[in-house]
Amino acid sequence: MIDQGWLDGASNYVIWKPRISCLLNEHDFKTYVDSVVVVPANANPLKKYKKEMVRAKRFILDGVRDHVVSHIAGKHTTRQMWEALAMLNDLLSSGRCILRTS
Numbered sequence: 227m228i229d230q231g232w233l234d235g236a237s238n239y240v241i242w243k244p245r246i247s248c249l250l251n252e253h254d255f256k257t258y259v260d261s262v263v264v265v266p267a268n269a270n271p272l273k274k275y276k277k278e279m280v281r282a283k284r285f286i287l288d289g290v291r292d293h294v295v296s297h298i299a300g301k302h303t304t305r306q307m308w309e310a311l312a313m314l315n316d317l318l319s320s321g322r323c324i325l326r327t328s
């Protein structure tokens with residue numbers, strides 16, 4: 227999906243974020259990172275929600291390097307993944323965290 231520009235850590239987060247935001251917006255998934263989306267109760271909307279959530283999560287997972295995946299893989303929603311990446315960036319930028327690359 228994304229052949230270049232993977233998130234590698236704090237060094238390229240500022241460049242990566244608008245790229246992946248644009249991609250999510252292009253596919254109508256930006257809502258899943260911008261707000262808390264209420265899980266629908268009815269079958270058809272629930273099926274659509276689940277499919278879109280999985281696709282949005284896949285866009286993010288495909289846009290990060292392997293050593294970053296462990297920081298977001300266990301998150302239940304795309305928004306949680308997005309927030310975890312922002313927090314990781316803040317920690318790495320401030321020098322309070324070491325990102326393991328191997």
